[in-house]
Amino acid sequence: MPDLIVIGAGLSGLALARAAAERGADVVVLEARTRIGGRVLSHHTEAGAYDLGPAWVWPAIQPRIAQAVQAAGLALTEQAEAGGFVYQDQAGRTQRLPHGLAQESPSMRITGGIAALVEAVAASLAPGVVRLEYAVRRIALIETGVAVTADTRSGPVTLHAARAALALPPRLIGGIEIVPALPPSVGAALAAVPGWMAGQAKALALYDRPLWRKAGLSGSAFSQAGPLGELHDASLPGAAEAALFGFFSWPPALRAARRAALPELVVRQLGMLFGAEAGRPREVIIQDWATDPFTATEADQANGNAHPDYRPIALPAPWGERIALAGAEMAPEFGGYLEGALAAAEAAEIP
Ligand SMILES: Cc1cc2nc3c(=O)[nH]c(=O)nc-3n(C[C@H](O)[C@H](O)[C@H](O)COP(=O)(O)OP(=O)(O)OC[C@H]3O[C@@H](n4cnc5c(N)ncnc54)[C@H](O)[C@@H]3O)c2cc1C
Structure with missing residues (x-):
């Protein structure tokens, strides 16, 4: 026993x-x-692993994570934020700002994804x-x-x-x-x-290259129009491909109602935010945690973002x-x- x-x-x-x-x-x-x-879940390509659940750690202020990353011999990279930031208003109009909000403790990503940890x-x-x-x-x-x-x-x-x-x-x-x-x-x-982020969903868009950087953009954006509310560069260091990811701002019920159309709506929004070419990703992957019975319950369908x-x-x-x-x-x-x-x-x- x-x-x-x-x-x-x-x-x-x-x-x-x-x-x-x-x-x-x-x-x-x-x-x-x-x-x-x-x-913790990754999407794998030949270039490596992309996080569809948690992606960031803050080892400067998180001692157990810092120790675990070190013990596992994993490398950390700072979340790419250099370059312009895109803001999208409720009507879908976009505005390019010189930079996003500075963070006191930068978000770090684990090479190999959080799954490696x-x-x-x-x-x-x-x-x-x-x-x-x-x-x-x-x-x-x-x-x-x-x-x-x-x-x-x-x-x-x-x-x-x-x-x-x-x-x-x-x-x-x-x-x-x-x-x-x-x-x-x-x-x-x-x-x-509430299960933290249990009602959340993420979209990952894969590209052959980080075309937003050519336009002086970081890949970060904030949108009040949706379906994605907050986006960031998800590219892997040194990889011969690039990626963006976004958290949905649409609540679970709206995502469920528009499920079949979601990939198309995401692609359209990417084009509006980062230019027409960004509206043609190689692939879009959507991970909706609210629909997963081993993460979310009925009550989590109404979780707020706080x-x-x-x-x-x-x-x-x-x-x-x-x-x-x-x-x-x-x-x-x-x-x-x-x-x-x-x-x-x-x-x-x-x-
Ligand atoms: C989209 C998203 C983004 C996030 N971003 C971040 C981030 O950037 N940084 C950060 O620190 N945190 C983030 N989080 C939170 C982070 O994912 C959690 O803190 C962490 O993964 C929780 O680990 P856990 O082991 O407590 O729970 P879980 O990972 O939920 O593990 C619980 C396990 O129990 C299993 N289980 C459930 N029911 C049963 C059952 N009846 N019998 C047997 N097994 C069962 C489940 O399948 C699961 O494997 C994010 C979460 C999500 C969803």
Whole structure:
């Protein structure tokens, strides 16, 4: 019987599993998807990996990320911002400004994408620790610890362990039957915590070259017209291709209503922002996290863009003695961020 079952193989769950394994615990990680990483996801081309989830880290102010990047031997590059900035008003009119807003601590990107960091953490776990396509649907407190039931390709499987740790967006915990049931006030507190960026979507546009730079533009833009609200250069350092990415400003319901037309609308907007040639990308990839049931819930369809003030929640006894809560939204600091995912793993303190 393992000492610990970690539920969720995002950065937080993997970091938690690694820390527990390093302390000598026998750990199993159950992951619902066919892949690790959770909200960390890359689009791969021959030139490298583009982030469709998180793309930025701030190692100057995020000690755990700085340490993890260094330990994994990964290179960092500053987000390209040199050049003019484009502003688009509600009517779609564009204006070129000499530069964007200066940042106190520059956003940094990891060469190989954030997935390279997640893979480095996962690589430190023994083979067989992470089990993919184990969608946990029930956790029962039993005399010896916990009984965790997951839906797998070969039907439901129940595993026993001394303890469990949930490392997923808190609202998803509501979809797992906990026996005995959590007090309603605790369930409500978890349901009130938005998954950071869970209602968001990103578009990535690939080009043969960074044609916006030729026009003196950085690739950064802010739009009040949409469908994209904020755009940046996503090109990989030294690559023989270029890319832009944008966050959608359209809410999930509007994106859903216009789903089939979205690629065309994105391409048209790129042309308006950066010139006709930018309206002819080689490829456009759209990743809508709001439609992913292992990231977003119904409540996340209405998330605002403001960063919530995340506070850790601890389960009361008897649940808290057997079930720890991790995941970026449970972080004591940098809640919602990758740094928070690591901080929450650290704070979960599984012996
Ligand atoms: C578009 C976007 C942009 C972002 N940009 C940034 C950024 O630039 N910088 C930054 O720091 N952060 C950013 N974030 C936030 C960042 O992605 C998160 O902080 C981080 O990935 C959270 O990691 P986690 O392990 O806590 O959760 P997740 O990555 O959500 O992992 C949870 C895991 O649990 C699994 N799971 C869910 N339900 C079950 C179940 N029932 N059984 C088993 N497994 C289950 C999921 O499949 C998933 O793998 C962004 C997020 C998004 C979506």
